[in-house]
Amino acid sequence: MKYAIIIPDGCADEPQDSLGGRTPLQAARIPSMDRVAKFGVVGRSNNVPASLTPASDVATLSLFGYDPLQVYTGRSPLEAVAMGIRLGKKDWAVRCNIVTVENEEMRDFTAGHISNEEGRVLINSLDNELGGPAPDDTTLMEFIPGVSYRNCLVLRNVPDGTLTKETITQPPHDIPDRPIAGYLPKGPGSELLIDLMKRSRDLFREHPINKKRVVAGKRSATQIWLWGQGKAPSVQPFAKIYGKRGAIISAVDLVRGVGMLIGWKRIDVPGATGYLDTDYAAKGRHAVAALAEHDLVCVHVEAPDEASHEGKADEKVKALERIDQHIVGPLLEVLPNFGDWRILIEPDHRTTLKTRAHAHGAVAFAAAGVGIQSRGQAGYDEAVAAESSVSFDPGYTLMRWFLG
Numbered sequence: 001m002k003y004a005i006i007i008p009d010g011c012a013d014e015p016q017d018s019l020g021g022r023t024p025l026q027a028a029r030i031p032s033m034d035r036v037a038k039f040g041v042v043g044r045s046n047n048v049p050a051s052l053t054p055a056s057d058v059a060t061l062s063l064f065g066y067d068p069l070q071v072y073t074g075r076s077p078l079e080a081v082a083m084g085i086r087l088g089k090k091d092w093a094v095r096c097n098i099v100t101v102e103n104e105e106m107r108d109f110t111a112g113h114i115s116n117e118e119g120r121v122l123i124n125s126l127d128n129e130l131g132g133p134a135p136d137d138t139t140l141m142e143f144i145p146g147v148s149y150r151n152c153l154v155l156r157n158v159p160d161g162t163l164t165k166e167t168i169t170q171p172p173h174d175i176p177d178r179p180i181a182g183y184l185p186k187g188p189g190s191e192l193l194i195d196l197m198k199r200s201r202d203l204f205r206e207h208p209i210n211k212k213r214v215v216a217g218k219r220s221a222t223q224i225w226l227w228g229q230g231k232a233p234s235v236q237p238f239a240k241i242y243g244k245r246g247a248i249i250s251a252v253d254l255v256r257g258v259g260m261l262i263g264w265k266r267i268d269v270p271g272a273t274g275y276l277d278t279d280y281a282a283k284g285r286h287a288v289a290a291l292a293e294h295d296l297v298c299v300h301v302e303a304p305d306e307a308s309h310e311g312k313a314d315e316k317v318k319a320l321e322r323i324d325q326h327i328v329g330p331l332l333e334v335l336p337n338f339g340d341w342r343i344l345i346e347p348d349h350r351t352t353l354k355t356r357a358h359a360h361g362a363v364a365f366a367a368a369g370v371g372i373q374s375r376g377q378a379g380y381d382e383a384v385a386a387e388s389s390v391s392f393d394p395g396y397t398l399m400r401w402f403l404g
Contacts, residue, residue, distance in 0.1 A: 001370070002338040003244065003296040003403065004287065004331045007063065007255070008323050009056065010305030010351030011316070012363040012382060018313045024304070024353075025364070025381040027313075028320040032328040033345055033366060037380040040343075040368025043390030045398045047363065048349055054358040055171060056305075057228070059348035060258045064298075065242060065399030066235060074230015075254060076152060082257035082266070083146055085154060087232035092158050094193070095228035096143065096151040097172050098122060100219045105179050109172035109309070110149040112219035113275060118209050120145040122221060129203055130196060136162070141196075146253055147274065153196070153226060163189035169227035173309050174357040185226065193226045200224040237263035242403055247290045249283055250274075250300035259298065265290075274302045276315055280326035287327060288334050299327055308351035316353065335369070342369030344402050345380065362393065371404055 011025060019027040047062035048054045049069055057075035058068045076093035087093060098119055100108040114122075127143035134141050140156040155163070167190065170183040185193040201223045204210055210220045238246055240263075248259025249267045251274035260266050269286045271279030283299055290297045303319035328345065335341035346365035351358050364385030368374075377384050392398040 001295070001340040001342065001404070002291055002335055003341070004291070004335060004343045005063075005296065005298040006323065006328055006331070006343070006345045007060075007298065007300040008304045008320060008345070008347050009252075009255075009300060009302045010308050010349060010358070011320060011347045012350040012361075013308065013316070013352050014354060016313050016353055019317070023382050024313060024316040024320060026383065028317045028324070030320055030324040030328075030380065032324045032332055034379040035332065036328070036343055036345060036368040037366045037377050037384065039374050040366060040372045041375055041388075041390055042364060042366050042377045042380055042384045043388045043392070044362040044385050045346060045365050045391070045395040046361070046393040047395035048360055049394065050360060053171070054349050054360045056252075056254055056348050057258075059395075060255055062395040063346060063348050063399075064238070064258060064262060065396050066262070067394065067396050071233055071235045073233045075228030077230040077232050078257040078261065079146070079150070079228075079253040080152060080154070080232075080257065081261050082253040083144065083152060085144060085152065087154070088156065089232075090157050090159075092155045092163050092229055092231055094153040094155065094169075094226050096123070096153045097225040097227070098149040098151065098221045099172050099223060099225045101180060101222045104181065105177055106172055106175045106183075106225075107177065108219055109176070109225070111221035112213070114149050114213075114221055116148055118213070118221070119148050119151060121209055122204065122207065123151045125203060125207065126200060126224065130199060134192060147251070150253060151224075153224075161188060162192075163229055167229060169193070169229060171227055171358075172225045176309065176311075176356045189229075193229075197224055197226055233261065235262055239263055242399065244295040244403060246296040246298060247294040248298050248300070249287055249290070250302075251278060252300065252302050255300045264296075264298070265294065275306055276303050276319060278303055280322040284327040284330045288330050291331075291334065291338060299331075301327070304347070305351050308353050309356050311353055311356050313353050340370040342367065342372060342402060342404070346398075362391070362395075365398070367402055
């Protein structure tokens with residue numbers, strides 16, 4: 001049996017006035033996804049427990065068949081896996097966004113989708129100026145560049161109680177154009193995190209990178225935003241639990257990191273950006289090729305989520321149409337050549353255009369293939385899923401059903 005999973009990140013949404021009262025899934029031309037729906041099953045899956053923040057870290061673990069209430073320790077440690085960062089028992093990883101804050105409001109959580117090279121220079125400057133011993137003279141601070149605005153702060157040899165499960169931080173993408181004062185870190189260790197964020201302002205203000213960006217008419221990278229802290233997680237390999245060898249295709253360190261953590265092979269695709277301009281066709285080609293060597297291939301596409309965060313309904317529709325044409329279509333065409341097969345299309349979580357933020361709630365999925373009986377549903381969208389009797393709550397139980 002060959003399995004394919006396609007994750008159109010954050011595609012689940014609400015009806016939009018700009019789309020004639022339809023959701024992006026309803027407005028998009030997605031014949032391949034609709035084909036999966038008509039010949040298989042459309043249902044609902046609740047990937048984020050009510051007690052946890054609705055985000056890709058929790059939701060991806062759930063979608064991959066792991067109970068986040070048992071294994072989740074934080075977002076940044078998952079990204080650290082993909083970045084090749086080893087965490088000791090007393091180490092903490094903290095997500096370090098490069099952002100644009102104007103008039104004390106979160107204007108852009110990506111700093112204008114700052115380039116990899118610009119981000120690397122800024123983070124290396126931070127490490128040179130602020131890295132090293134923390135005020136407690138025990139903790140060592142290390143700023144590590146990642147991809148674009150997504151970077152990492154590693155705190156090593158952290159004394160017990162400095163950071164805890166009670167430390168509260170806020171994802172910057174969930175506070176668009178809002179005053180930041182009410183969303184700063186709280187609880188144990190918050191003073192250190194806030195101090196580093198404030199000190200980054202002074203360093204970035206006159207940095208040559210920002211001077212060039214301003215001249216070019218781009219947004220200034222005003223500071224870092226620290227969030228998603230956690231210690232190294234421990235999970236059983238996917239192959240041990242489910243008996244399948246997997247591969248992950250994603251341009252986002254978080255999703256790559258979760259895949260690598262559970263033992264899947266990471267496949268990097270040239271031209272995959274983690275944004276609207278990603279090379280959809282290249283992802284599709286690599287996914288098709290990977291089926292020959294793996295039982296399961298998972299393709300993650302960040303674009304629908306990014307479009308939601310920017311409030312761009314038309315771009316969200318376009319992203320879904322490109323996923324359908326260049327990824328779902330080619331996989332549907334080749335999967336039967338391997339004999340028994342199954343395919344699953346499922347976003348990790350909801351990201352609504354109205355709020356430009358992630359949200360709790362079930363998402364629609366579509367699955368088809370050998371052994372999955374057709375229910376004659378009209379197509380793949382939220383309305384069809386809402387009327388379906390097929391539901392997985394908690395969402396991590398869907399994986400066992402999908403694998404048969």
